[in-house]
Amino acid sequence: GESVGLHLPTLSVQEGDNSIINCAYSNSASDYFIWYKQESGKGPQFIIDIRSNMDKRQGQRVTVLLNKTVKHLSLQIAATQPGDSAVYFCAENKGDTGRRALTFGSGTRLQVQP
Amino acid sequence: NAGVTQTPKFRVLKTGQSMTLLCAQDMNHEYMYWYRQDPGMGLRLIHYSVGEGTTAKGEVPDGYNVSRLKKQNFLLGLESAAPSQTSVYFCASSYGIESTEAFFGQGTRLTVV
Numbered sequence: 001g002e003s004v005g006l007h008l009p010t011l012s013v014q015e016g017d018n019s020i021i022n023c024a025y026s027n028s029a030s031d032y033f034i035w036y037k038q039e040s041g042k043g044p045q046f047i048i049d050i051r052s053n054m055d056k057r058q059g060q061r062v063t064v065l066l067n068k069t070v071k072h073l074s075l076q077i078a079a080t081q082p083g084d085s086a087v088y089f090c091a092e093n094k095g096d097t098g099r100r101a102l103t104f105g106s107g108t109r110l111q112v113q114p
Numbered sequence: 115n116a117g118v119t120q121t122p123k124f125r126v127l128k129t130g131q132s133m134t135l136l137c138a139q140d141m142n143h144e145y146m147y148w149y150r151q152d153p154g155m156g157l158r159l160i161h162y163s164v165g166e167g168t169t170a171k172g173e174v175p176d177g178y179n180v181s182r183l184k185k186q187n188f189l190l191g192l193e194s195a196a197p198s199q200t201s202v203y204f205c206a207s208s209y210g211i212e213s214t215e216a217f218f219g220q221g222t223r224l225t226v227v
Contacts, residue, residue: 016226032214042218042220043118046216101145101147102216106155106156107155107156
């Protein structure tokens with residue numbers, strides 16, 4: 001079946017560096033692609049989303065890029081901080097009528113080294 | 115603001131026992147969801163609800179039942195627990211059909227022995 005997946009299970013970066021977390025998707029019918037952050041022992045927290053008709057969207061220290069040609073989504077975190085250490089999930093908001101629940105990928109763990 | 119509250123936070127069940135997980139939200143959200151999260155995997159949708167009195171199956175509904183009698187509450191039931199249902203369960207809610215921002219509870223860690 002269609003799914004959202006991730007390239008790398010763990011990403012280790014130095015504090016202050018930029019981080020790039022990647023995600024591949026297969027459902028071209030999704031209206032939105034979303035990034036969530038999950039800290040240890042907590043529920044996922046919304047970071048940023050991008051509509052399927054956009055290529056780029058920026059937030060505070062984060063940028064999401066969408067490449068529909070290769071069905072690839074990425075999250076860029078500028079000047080990574082220790083507080084950014086978490087598991088990051090990409091998700092999609094499937095476009096099926098009546099089915100708007102989020103579908104999540106398996107996650108990438110980001111480790112920020114001091 | 116409390117947001118999304120799950121009860122209980124931890125539970126150990128014996129195989130065959132039943133239990134109900136309670137989710138409550140105070141944001142007047144229409145949509146509510148139950149997910150399970152297993153090690154090394156993302157969140158998988160069990161059941162969801164698009165409004166009071168409605169429920170629908172997600173990706174992994176077998177062995178679970180749900181009810182949404184009140185808009186603010188979404189209950190997840192396990193009628194006969196199995197070890198395969200050992201997982202962390204998350205409830206979430208969102209405003210409506212176009213909302214991409216779901217608010218999650220803290221999770222319930224369930225162990226079935």
